[in-house]
Each structure stands twice: as C-alpha cells, then as structure tokens.
Amino acid sequence: MTLPFDGTTVLIGQASLFDIAGSEVVTYELARHFSRNGASVLVVVFGASDEWRARLTELPRVDMMRYDDPELSARIADERPDLAWIHHGVIPEALLRDPGDTRFVFHHMSAYQFQEFPHSPIVEAALASAIVFPAPESRDAHLASGLYEGVEPSLLTVLGNPAPDDFARVAPDGPARLRRILLVSNHPPQELQEALDQLSARGVEVVRFGGSPTDPAPKRLVTPADIHGVDAVVSIGKTVQYSLVAGVPAFVYDHFGGPGWLTPEAFDAARETNFSGRGFSSREAGELADELVEGFDAAADAATALRERYGDEFLLSSAVARIMEAPAVQHQSIDQRELAAAVLRSELMNGLVNAVEARTLSVKDLTTRVGLLEAQKAELEQTLGSRDAEIAHIRSTPGFEAARKVFDTASRAKRRITRS
Numbered sequence: 001m002t003l004p005f006d007g008t009t010v011l012i013g014q015a016s017l018f019d020i021a022g023s024e025v026v027t028y029e030l031a032r033h034f035s036r037n038g039a040s041v042l043v044v045v046f047g048a049s050d051e052w053r054a055r056l057t058e059l060p061r062v063d064m065m066r067y068d069d070p071e072l073s074a075r076i077a078d079e080r081p082d083l084a085w086i087h088h089g090v091i092p093e094a095l096l097r098d099p100g101d102t103r104f105v106f107h108h109m110s111a112y113q114f115q116e117f118p119h120s121p122i123v124e125a126a127l128a129s130a131i132v133f134p135a136p137e138s139r140d141a142h143l144a145s146g147l148y149e150g151v152e153p154s155l156l157t158v159l160g161n162p163a164p165d166d167f168a169r170v171a172p173d174g175p176a177r178l179r180r181i182l183l184v185s186n187h188p189p190q191e192l193q194e195a196l197d198q199l200s201a202r203g204v205e206v207v208r209f210g211g212s213p214t215d216p217a218p219k220r221l222v223t224p225a226d227i228h229g230v231d232a233v234v235s236i237g238k239t240v241q242y243s244l245v246a247g248v249p250a251f252v253y254d255h256f257g258g259p260g261w262l263t264p265e266a267f268d269a270a271r272e273t274n275f276s277g278r279g280f281s282s283r284e285a286g287e288l289a290d291e292l293v294e295g296f297d298a299a300a301d302a303a304t305a306l307r308e309r310y311g312d313e314f315l316l317s318s319a320v321a322r323i324m325e326a327p328a329v330q331h332q333s334i335d336q337r338e339l340a341a342a343v344l345r346s347e348l349m350n351g352l353v354n355a356v357e358a359r360t361l362s363v364k365d366l367t368t369r370v371g372l373l374e375a376q377k378a379e380l381e382q383t384l385g386s387r388d389a390e391i392a393h394i395r396s397t398p399g400f401e402a403a404r405k406v407f408d409t410a411s412r413a414k415r416r417i418t419r420s
Contacts, residue, residue, distance in 0.1 A: 006038035011081035013090030014045050015115060016353050017052035020219055021186065023087055023109050025238065028056065029164050030085060033316050035059045040079065044072065044092055046353035067092065067350050089119035093343050096123070103328045105130045107159070111141035120342040121147040126332040130323050132159035135274035155329070161238045161274055162319040166224045168245045168311060176300035177231060178204055178293065184222055184235040186210040187255045194285035199292060232296065240275035241314045247307035249299040251292060257282035260291050261299035267306065
C-alpha cells in the first residue's frame with residue numbers, strides 16, 4: 001500500500017467510544033488522518049455514544065458500524081479493507097474468517113490496562129504485519145507477558161503516541177513569557193492544583209481541561225488552537241506530544257509525579273514511559289510553583305530544541321508512514337477451534353460493552369427525568385410563591401377585613417336558616 005491512501009479502504013476496530021480519553025481519541029485521530037489522505041474509513045465498535053458517532057461521521061468518507069450489525073458482513077464483502085487497524089482485538093467475524101489480502105496492524109495502547117493486551121494471541125500472531133505500542137515501557141511489558149511467543153520480534157515496534165499534523169507549526173510566535181498556562185488532566189493531584197492556584201495569584205492565567213471530582217473543568221478534545229494559544233502546557237501522555245511538535249514548553253507532572261519541564265536531559269527517561277510521569281518524584285505545591293516560574297525561560301529554549309530534533313518523528317503522518325513502509329506479512333492459517341474461540345471472546349466483550357451501555361443509558365434517562373421533575377417542582381414553587389404574594393397583597397387591601405366579617409356574618413345566617 002502506498003501513501004497517501006487514495007482509493008483504499010481502512011477498517012478501525014475499537015471496543016467502545018464513550019469517553020473523551022485514551023483509545024477513543026486515538027481512534028478518532030486515525031480515522032481523520034486516513035480520511036484526509038483519501039481513504040474510506042469504517043470504524044467498527046462494540047458500543048458508542050451518539051456524540052462520538054456524530055463526530056466521526058461528520059468526517060468525509062468515514063462511517064461507523066456496530067460489531068453486531070447484521071449488515072456488517074455484507075459491507076466487508078463489498079468493501080474489502082486494504083488495512084485493518086485493530087484496537088482491543090475488535091475484528092469483525094467476516095474479516096477474521098476470511099482476511100484475504102488485508103494488512104493487519106494491532107495497536108496496544110497501555111502496559112497496565114488488561115483490555116489492551118491481546119485477547120487472541122494466536123490470531124494476532126497469524127495476521128499481524130505490525131504490532132505497535134506507545135512507548136518502550138508498554139512494549140516491554142507486553143513482551144514479558146509471554147503472549148508473543150512465536151511472533152517475529154521485528155513486528156513489535158514503538159509507534160509512539162503521535163500528534164496529528166495540525167499541531168505542528170514552524171515556530172512559536174513572539175518572545176516567550178509565562179502569561180497563560182493550559183492544564184490538561186482528568187486527575188490533577190492536590191499539590192499541582194495548589195501550585196497553579198499560586199500562579200493564578202501571581203497573575204498567570206490558568207486554563208483547565210479535563211476536570212476532577214473536586215475541580216470540574218471542560219472535558220473535550222484538545223485542539224491545535226488550544227496548544228498554540230498558550231505559553232506552556234501542564235499535562236502527561238499524549239498532550240505532551242501535542243506540545244512537543246508545536247514547540248510549546250511542556251511541564252510533565254500529574255498523579256504519578258513527573259520530571260517537570262521537559263528538557264533534553266529528561267527527555268529519554270520521560271519518553272520511556274510515554275511521558276506519563278512514572279519514574280520521577282512528586283513535590284510540594286510551593287516547589288512546583290517555583291519550578292514553573294523559575295524554569296520557564298530554559299524550558300522555552302528546550303521546547304524549540306526538542307521540536308527541531310523530534311518534531312517530525314512524533315507527527316502522526318510520520319508514525320503511520322513508518323508502519324506502512326514495512327512490507328506486509330503473509331497471513332498464517334488459524335486453527336478452526338481458535339477462530340471459534342476468538343469469535344466467542346469478541347461476542348462476550350460485545351455483550352459486556354452493550355450491558356454497560358444499557359446501564360449508562362438508563363442512568364442518563366433517569367437523570368434526565370429527575371432533572372425534568374426538579375424543573376417542574378421549581379416552576380410550581382415559583383407559581384405558589386406568586387400566589388402567596390397575591391394573597392398577602394389582597395389581605396393588606398383596605399376593606400378586606402370588613403368584607404371578611406360581612407362574609408362570615410352571612411355564612412352564619414345561612415347556616416341558621418338551613419337548620420330551621
């Protein structure tokens with residue numbers, strides 16, 4: 001297969017699309033990349049939210065189907081994938097039983113989450129032209145599991161966690177000054193939040209994405225404009241690579257701790273663990289605040305040097321090209337019992353995701369109903385309040401008391417007449 005992907009068909013397997021994190025973002029960025037380069041893209045999922053379906057299908061030549069859609073097999077027969085990029089072992093049964101000339105890339109995005117390990121190692125070994133990981137740490141953890149015995153070692157490679165090409169720019173604009181910081185985190189530790197509060201008190205604007213139970217903030221896709229519009233980024237993982245290709249200083253720190261400002265000296269160790277912060281120390285809030293302020297000038301110079309040295313390597317186009325330039329591997333035959341077992345495992349996972357999806361929808365429905373009832377209650381309380389005010393006004397009107405006495409006298413007289 002050549003680059004770009006004009007006229008080709010790409011299938012991306014993904015267990016679920018509900019959250020805005022991790023593999024969901026990777027799937028979206030891959031679909032957009034292949035689409036922009038001329039491919040027709042089919043994303044196959046066990047389950048997905050309406051928001052993700054809309055986000056994906058608004059891309060040109062991108063469609064999404066559920067794994068259990070009865071039309072999926074016919075779709076694959078009509079549009080045989082040239083490339084199958086597989087997350088979480090999600091391979092449609094029709095493609096699994098008849099892989100044809102499809103090139104398979106298996107993408108495992110974590111060394112710690114069980115769903116990121118191969119569900120069917122024999123199938124993966126038989127079909128893979130490449131097995132890719134975000135960092136050396138994750139590749140080594142997968143190798144240590146023993147699940148890749150018999151796999152050609154050269155097929156296991158580090159893809160990185162690359163940034164879409166939109167994040168790259170020639171050079172930052174203007175002189176470097178620490179005026180605006182972007183925090184991207186779903187789990188910012190207390191000391192980091194306190195450090196950023198201290199910077200806010202010093203006049204530095206802090207923009208927060210991701211949120212936490214104690215610090216709610218917007219949760220959405222990070223855009224190039226978000227990265228290009230700040231002087232520094234505080235985050236871990238993929239957002240660090242967004243910053244790297246943009247030449248924006250990155251402060252690598254979160255719930256695992258971290259090296260702080262990303263410098264050439266800390267780069268190799270930070271990269272080894274996918275810029276997660278693992279392997280580095282945690283610090284007190286005051287120490288972090290001082291690091292952020294006092295180390296910024298050197299970090300800005302380092303960001304320029306790192307972008308020049310590594311910027312192209314961490315672009316999505318370069319990373320995909322490295323994988324696709326390697327020759328495709330001819331598929332090996334798979335025992336029918338293993339095929340049947342792989343299908344059953346996928347059906348089990350599909351059922352589990354569907355159950356979670358149903359529960360999520362039920363909770364969402366109940367939450368909506370409670371919200372409507374609370375709104376109705378508030379409206380009734382407002383109406384009753386206005387009625388109470390109207391009654392109080394009438395009672396304060398001159399002559400009300402005299403009219404009430406006349407009414408009471410007439411009522412008593414009526415009761416006497418009725419009794420007689």
